[in-house]
Amino acid sequence: MGSGLTGLSAAVRLAEGGRSVVVLDRNEIASGASSINGGMVSPDIKAGVRAVYEKHGPEIGRAMWDASVRSVELIIDHAKSYALGAKIINGGMTGLGTRPGDLKYFETQVGWYREQFGVDWEVVGPDRIGELVGGSDSFNSGFYEPEGIGVQPAGLVFGLAEAVAHAGARLVSNCPATSTTLNGSGFIVATPKGDLKAGQVIVATNGYTTTEPIPALARKMVSIGSYIIVTEPLAEDEAKTIFPTNSMSYTRGRLLNYMRRTPDNRILIGGRRNLHPGLDLEESAQELRGQMIGFWPSLADKEITHVWGGRLGVPFDLVPHMGQEDGVWYAMGYAGHGVGLSALLGHELAGMLLGEDPPSVFTKVPHKGRWYYRNRPWFLTPASMLYRTLDRVGR
Ligand SMILES: Cc1cc2nc3c(=O)[nH]c(=O)nc-3n(C[C@H](O)[C@H](O)[C@H](O)COP(=O)(O)OP(=O)(O)OC[C@H]3O[C@@H](n4cnc5c(N)ncnc54)[C@H](O)[C@@H]3O)c2cc1C
Numbered sequence: 001m002g003s004g005l006t007g008l009s010a011a012v013r014l015a016e017g018g019r020s021v022v023v024l025d026r027n028e029i030a031s032g033a034s035s036i037n038g039g040m041v042s043p044d045i046k047a048g049v050r051a052v053y054e055k056h057g058p059e060i061g062r063a064m065w066d067a068s069v070r071s072v073e074l075i076i077d078h079a080k081s082y083a084l085g086a087k088i089i090n091g092g093m094t095g096l097g098t099r100p101g102d103l104k105y106f107e108t109q110v111g112w113y114r115e116q117f118g119v120d121w122e123v124v125g126p127d128r129i130g131e132l133v134g135g136s137d138s139f140n141s142g143f144y145e146p147e148g149i150g151v152q153p154a155g156l157v158f159g160l161a162e163a164v165a166h167a168g169a170r171l172v173s174n175c176p177a178t179s180t181t182l183n184g185s186g187f188i189v190a191t192p193k194g195d196l197k198a199g200q201v202i203v204a205t206n207g208y209t210t211t212e213p214i215p216a217l218a219r220k221m222v223s224i225g226s227y228i229i230v231t232e233p234l235a236e237d238e239a240k241t242i243f244p245t246n247s248m249s250y251t252r253g254r255l256l257n258y259m260r261r262t263p264d265n266r267i268l269i270g271g272r273r274n275l276h277p278g279l280d281l282e283e284s285a286q287e288l289r290g291q292m293i294g295f296w297p298s299l300a301d302k303e304i305t306h307v308w309g310g311r312l313g314v315p316f317d318l319v320p321h322m323g324q325e326d327g328v329w330y331a332m333g334y335a336g337h338g339v340g341l342s343a344l345l346g347h348e349l350a351g352m353l354l355g356e357d358p359p360s361v362f363t364k365v366p367h368k369g370r371w372y373y374r375n376r377p378w379f380l381t382p383a384s385m386l387y388r389t390l391d392r393v394g395r
Contacts, residue, residue, distance in 0.1 A: 001025070001177040001189075001213070002204035004034035005339065006331050008160040009074075009346030010202055012082065015167035017354045022196060023169060024189075026176035032208050033310045034157040037339055038228060038258050038270050040248035041075050042093040042148035043068040046335035047318035050112055056365055063361035064319075065117055067348075071340030075151055078343055083159020086152045087263055091246030093148025094132045097141035099394035102252050106143045121145050133249050135241045138295045150248050150260055151339065177203075177213040180328050187328065189213070200353055203330040204346060206338065207277070207311030211375055216325045217332075218375040220315060220367055225277035226336060227284040227309040228270040229292070230262065231302040239265035242296060254387035257291055267292065267299060274384035277311045284309060312336045321367035322349055322360050329353070331362070 001007065003025040015021045025031070045052070045068055053061030079086045097103055106123045113119045123143045124132065132142055165171055172193070179190045180201055189196040190213075203214055211218040234242075243249070243261040250258040257271040273279060273287040285307035293300045315321055315333035320341050322331040331345035351357030372379075 001202070002032070002206070002208070003029045003161065003171060003173075004032045004204060004206065005157055005160070005342040006034075006206065006346040007202065007204035008034075008157065008164050009078070009343040010204065010331075010350040011164045011169050011346075012160060012167055013347055013350035014353065015164060015169040017350070017356070019354070021164070021167075021169035022198070023164060023171045024175045024177050024191060024196075025171075025173050026205075026208065027174065029161050029171050029173050030154075030157040033206065033226075033312065033338070034342065035154040036228070036308055036310045037153045037226075038248075038260065038268060039151045039153045039156075039339065040093065040148070040250070040258060040260060041072050041151060041340045042145050042248070043072055043340075044337070045319060045341065046337040048109075050109070052319060052365070053116075060361060060364050062116070063364075067344060067361055068341065069147070071344035072147055072149060074343050074347060075149065075156070075340050078160060079151060079156055082163035083156045086155030086159055089150035089246055089248075089263070091148070091150060091243070091248060091260075093145040094247045094249040095143045095145075096129075096133060096139045096249055096251045098138055098251055098253075099140075101394045103141035105252065106141055110143050119145070132245060132247055133242065134244055135298055136295045144247065148248050150246075152263070153339065177201075179213045180326065182327055201328045202346075202349060202353075203325075203328055204332065204342075206313035206332040206334060206342065209313060209332065214325045214328060214330070216369075217330060219369040219373060220321075221332060222314045222316075222373070222377050222380075223277045223311045224275045224314050224336075224380070225272055225279055225309055226270060226312050227272055227279065227281070227288060227307065228268060229285050229288045229304050229307045230266045230268045231292075231299060232305050233265045234267065234302065236265055238298075239267065242267060253391040255384070255391055257288075257295075259292075259295075266305070267296075267302070269295075275380040275387075276384075277309075279309065281307050281309060312338075315367060316370055316373075317365070317368070319365050320345060320362050321365065322362040323367055333367070
């Protein structure tokens with residue numbers, strides 16, 4: 001259940017592999033994060049595989065890195081095979097520094113990734129940052145990952161949904177799964193539209209995970225809001241001044257901003273005022289507009305034409321997880337770095353169920369909740385305040 005990139009990527013492989021597949025969604029098909037995200041895709045995971053190396057050892061760390069590289073390739077494959085309308089932009093990915101210690105931090109981090117994986121990433125200081133992101137005095141440093149790409153998210157996920165239907169699967173909208181019960185060697189999945197019998201069940205609900213159908217999952221996942229605005233289209237020269245190489249970009253920090261140029265030369269900027277999902281869109285738009293003008297004062301007279309928001313699924317360790325609860329498989333926990341990884345985890349989980357793939361590395365790190373969390377995230381307000389302070393002092 002769940003018709004985002006995780007669920008649909010699993011469904012297309014299972015249906016093409018000859019399985020009888022039904023995809024249920026609580027809302028409209030593909031109306032979760034997968035159709036409304038920033039479309040920025042690059043290797044690595046939110047926690048950084050360096051943290052996985054240090055906590056779970058080099059074998060798991062390296063395997064997770066390799067998987068994250070495959071996730072970028074899979075998005076390109078999915079776009080080519082199923083979603084020709086989802087334009088891929090080969091502009092790379094730029095991490096941007098705004099605080100005094102950021103250049104040093106980038107040099108240390110990039111040095112580690114170069115040594116471990118031989119990446120071809122470049123660190124730039126104040127003299128060259130304008131080559132990557134221009135028209136701003138806010139950025140003092142950055143690092144550039146050439147393998148980063150941009151994709152048009154709605155085109156990708158709706159193309160995938162069409163391919164799932166083409167492969168013979170059924171997609172059912174406005175049909176939440178409310179419980180699953182073991183029934184012999186399979187399951188009964190309860191929904192308001194009636195019960196379904198299934199041999200295997202996959203939960204792919206990420207930031208929209210609730211206590212239904214698996215209460216234990218809701219205790220391991222925190223939903224956090226992410227919001228986006230876009231400007232009216234700019235003249236091509238003006239948009240190119242800001243993003244000369246068409247790179248996807250984000251600032252270093254916990255309450256970070258992510259930004260890019262869209263194919264029709266709008267400036268897109270995303271982020272959040274605080275961590276709560278369901279913030280007021282007008283207020284979020286005002287906040288993001290203020291941040292955008294802080295970076296690029298020349299955009300002050302541009303109209304904001306769209307604002308929207310959605311939910312990120314955040315596990316406590318910021319590592320994506322695949323596993324089983326009550327016999328049911330699940331894949332989730334991308335923490336805002338999920339366009340490539342959601343597609344990959346769905347694809348790998350389907351490969352495991354078909355008996356074609358070995359266990360994914362994402363099954364190998366224990367997925368733990370916290371004793372103080374029972375699906376009521378009371379800590380979002382204090383955490384937002386703490387993160388804002390840490391971001392300000394550059395920690
Ligand atoms: C505003 C925003 C910007 C983002 N930008 C980026 C970005 O630039 N790069 C990046 O890598 N990541 C980004 N992300 C994250 C990325 O979009 C997600 O990690 C990814 O799309 C998750 O896909 P998914 O299929 O697991 O979940 P989703 O696409 O969120 O789908 C989950 C689905 O589960 C359904 N559901 C929930 N409960 C049930 C139930 N009981 N029964 C049936 N269905 C149910 C929901 O209705 C929903 O449709 C962004 C996210 C947001 C919100």
